[in-house]
Amino acid sequence: MDAKTMERYAPVLAGLPLLAGIPEAERAGVLRRLGARTQRFPKGAFLLLAGDEARWMGVVLEGGAQVLREDYLGRRSILASLAPGDLFAETFVLAGAPAMPVSVEATAPCVALFLDYMPVLRGTQPADSRLLANLLGMTARKNMHLNERLSLLEKRTIRERLQAYLSIQAQRSGSRRFAIPFDRQQLADYLSVDRSALSAELSKMRAEGLLETDRSAFCLPEAPRGGFSGGS
Amino acid sequence: MDAKTMERYAPVLAGLPLLAGIPEAERAGVLRRLGARTQRFPKGAFLLLAGDEARWMGVVLEGGAQVLREDYLGRRSILASLAPGDLFAETFVLAGAPAMPVSVEATAPCVALFLDYMPVLRGTQPADSRLLANLLGMTARKNMHLNERLSLLEKRTIRERLQAYLSIQAQRSGSRRFAIPFDRQQLADYLSVDRSALSAELSKMRAEGLLETDRSAFCLPEAPRGGFSGGS
DNA sequence: CGAATGATGTTGGAATTCCAACAAACGAAA
DNA sequence: TTTCGTTTGTTGGAATTCCAACATCATTCG
Numbered sequence: 044m045d046a047k048t049m050e051r052y053a054p055v056l057a058g059l060p061l062l063a064g065i066p067e068a069e070r071a072g073v074l075r076r077l078g079a080r081t082q083r084f085p086k087g088a089f090l091l092l093a094g095d096e097a098r099w100m101g102v103v104l105e106g107g108a109q110v111l112r113e114d115y116l117g118r119r120s121i122l123a124s125l126a127p128g129d130l131f132a133e134t135f136v137l138a139g140a141p142a143m144p145v146s147v148e149a150t151a152p153c154v155a156l157f158l159d160y161m162p163v164l165r166g167t168q169p170a171d172s173r174l175l176a177n178l179l180g181m182t183a184r185k186n187m188h189l190n191e192r193l194s195l196l197e198k199r200t201i202r203e204r205l206q207a208y209l210s211i212q213a214q215r216s217g218s219r220r221f222a223i224p225f226d227r228q229q230l231a232d233y234l235s236v237d238r239s240a241l242s243a244e245l246s247k248m249r250a251e252g253l254l255e256t257d258r259s260a261f262c263l264p265e266a267p268r269g270g271f272s273g274g275s
Numbered sequence: 276m277d278a279k280t281m282e283r284y285a286p287v288l289a290g291l292p293l294l295a296g297i298p299e300a301e302r303a304g305v306l307r308r309l310g311a312r313t314q315r316f317p318k319g320a321f322l323l324l325a326g327d328e329a330r331w332m333g334v335v336l337e338g339g340a341q342v343l344r345e346d347y348l349g350r351r352s353i354l355a356s357l358a359p360g361d362l363f364a365e366t367f368v369l370a371g372a373p374a375m376p377v378s379v380e381a382t383a384p385c386v387a388l389f390l391d392y393m394p395v396l397r398g399t400q401p402a403d404s405r406l407l408a409n410l411l412g413m414t415a416r417k418n419m420h421l422n423e424r425l426s427l428l429e430k431r432t433i434r435e436r437l438q439a440y441l442s443i444q445a446q447r448s449g450s451r452r453f454a455i456p457f458d459r460q461q462l463a464d465y466l467s468v469d470r471s472a473l474s475a476e477l478s479k480m481r482a483e484g485l486l487e488t489d490r491s492a493f494c495l496p497e498a499p500r501g502g503f504s505g506g507s
Numbered sequence: 508c509g510a511a512t513g514a515t516g517t518t519g520g521a522a523t524t525c526c527a528a529c530a531a532a533c534g535a536a537a
Numbered sequence: 538t539t540t541c542g543t544t545t546g547t548t549g550g551a552a553t554t555c556c557a558a559c560a561t562c563a564t565t566c567g
Contacts, residue, residue: 112426114442115451115495122426134422137415144446164408172398175407182414183369189421190366194344194354196428197467199525200553210346214376219347227515235429237555242516244554258515258563263347431555432523459545469525474546476524490533490545 044079044156046071052104052156055128059102060181064173073170078159084108084149091132091147097140099157100133106153112145124150130181136160137182196235201244204234209254213263220262276311276388278303284336284388287360291334292413296405305402310391316340316381323364323379329372331389332365338385344377356382362413368392369410428467433476436466441486445495452494 049056049071056062062070081104084090090101090108103125110123110131122145125131135143137160163171163178191211198204208230212221223230231238248254255262281288281303288294294302313336316322322333322340335357342355342363354377357363367375369392395403395410423443430436440462444453455462463470480486487494 114439115445116442120426120439122422134415134418137411138419139412139416140419166404166408172404172407175404175411176396176398179369179407179411179414180371182411182418183366184371186366186414186418186421187370187372189418189425190354193421193425193428194352196425199467207346210348213347235431239516239518239556240554243518246516458543471526471546471548472524475548478546 044071044074044081048081049074052154055102055104058128059130061102061130061174061177063177065170069170073168073174074158076162076168076170078162079156081154081156084153084155086149086151086153088149089146090149090153090155091143091145093143093146095143097132097135097138097143098161099159100136101131101147102156102158103127103129103131104154104156106149106151108147108149108151108153108155110145110147133160133178134182134185137178192233195233201234201236201240202248204236205241205244205248206253208234209261209263212261219265220260222259223261224259226259276303276306276313280313281306284386287334287336290360291362293334293362293406293409295409297402301402305400305406306390308394308400308402310394311388313386313388316385316387318381318383318385320381321378322381322385322387323375323377325375325378327375329364329367329370329375330393331391332368333363333379334388334390335359335361335363336386336388338381338383340379340381340383340385340387342377342379365392365410366414366417369414424465427465433466433468433472434480436468437473437476437480438485440466441493441495444493451497452492454491455493456491458491 056070057067062073065073082090084106091099093113105127107127108125108131109121110125111119111121113119123131125147131147132143132145135145163174166172166175195204195207198207209223212223213219215221225233227242228238231241234241245254245256249256252264254264288302289299294305297305314322316338323331325345337359339359340357340363341353342357343351343353345351355363357379363379364375364377367377395406398404398407427436427439430439441455444455445451447453457465459474460470463473466473477486477488481488484496486496
């Protein structure tokens with residue numbers, strides 16, 4: 044990655060969690076060590092193809108792309124959308140997958156930065172352990188989020204998913220009153236249910252005194268039934 | 276962790292993915308550097324309490340435990356069961372969580388090993404980058420699994436979940452014929468659906484020629500409809 | 508202010524799932 | 538072989554969700 048390119052994408056690079064804690068002066072050297080190379084793709088081109096060797100992880104520098112998986116008959120499903128600054132394919136590289144199980148396609152003319160994980164793994168440079176720690180933190184946080192959503196989608200009814208979700212948000216905010224970062228449609232997507240059914244369920248729960256809502260603001264009752272704490 | 280304890284739990288320690296690639300001779304030193312301490316818990320005791328500082332990760336050496344989360348009213352739900360050799364709480368430590376969001380309770384008299392992540396983070400020793408790489412690989416693999424299951428639970432119908440699951444298994448095995456590692460009840464739990472409804476759906480799909488089954492052996496048709504590949 | 512737009516709530520019927528109970532097939536042990 | 542226990546399949550009704558269409562409310566912008 045040459046100096047001109049680095050300068051051009053300095054804002055994106057500066058914001059990369061991957062490089063957090065690495066002094067700006069060292070970044071060029073670090074990137075060089077990672078075999079960093081940029082590549083430009085026209086819309087519709089593949090930054091990565093399922094079946095490719097799982098060695099290079101990527102960063103979108105410009106434009107946009109989406110991660111997609113094709114089933115064994117070739118039907119596509121989109122797993123994620125990528126914007127500048129987003130890291131992709133890192134999970135498979137870090138997991139030591141034999142091959143990429145997904146493809147990444149440019150949804151707009153786009154520039155991607157590819158990084159080789161191998162040199163970091165050997166860990167001979169001081170910056171390496173910082174990189175490893177950054178990757179580890181990012182992966183672990185993603186892990187927490189995935190786990191959290193999974194615990195919601197395991198529930199079978201809209202009400203259970205809602206109660207679990209709201210309970211977590213209440214705990215996180217430390218109060219019975221809190222705001223969620225979603226509108227109704229986004230919340231429905233997050234809980235993987237129908238929006239109108241979600242609204243209806245919210246109304247029912249409101250009628251039962253299980254919660255109060257005002258747009259994205261929620262309030263849970265101190266105790267939904269007049270019971271004792273710690274009851275069965 | 277003293278020599279006697281290390282000897283006693285040698286079989287468990289030898290199998291720890293966390294310590295993979297670290298010569299046996301160095302392990303004692305590594306564990307010492309991690310501030311390793313063992314602790315014995317009677318059944319019902321808490322190895323870890325929600326709200327605790329997220330600093331120590333744990334390994335079950337003996338007995339058993341379960342990870343549980345309490346909602347804001349104190350209702351419990353079990354997130355995982357732990358057997359000897361299992362690592363716990365590492366995600367929250369690695370993610371830098373401000374506090375543990377879960378508790379861990381002994382389901383039987385149990386011995387746990389606690390490790391401090393801080394010294395590894397500083398990464399001043401050669402073994403540290405190996406530990407980081409091991410943790411990274413483990414976390415990334417868990418990530419892949421979580422992602423995979425999440426992609427199934429996002430589907431709204433039993434049939435869609437089944438098709439997505441079977442498609443992945445077919446791809447993984449590289450053949451239209453393959454065996455799954457679950458019986459029907461386990462598969463239903465994995466897909467988070469009712470077992471009998473799952474069986475019924477399998478029957479329907481069998482009748483439609485979408486698959487053949489024999490216990491855990493499955494066979495998908497080369498093309499479910501006589502269409503062309505790459506059709507819309 | 509009024510219109511347009513978008514978010515949220517409501518409704519009814521179709522489709523799907525759950526649940527419980529039972530039947531059939533299979534495998535292991537007597 | 539017979540018996541027992543487990544796994545898998547089947548069924549019907551209750552409960553839930555989906556889906557599409559529409560009503561209501563808030564916000565923005567002309």
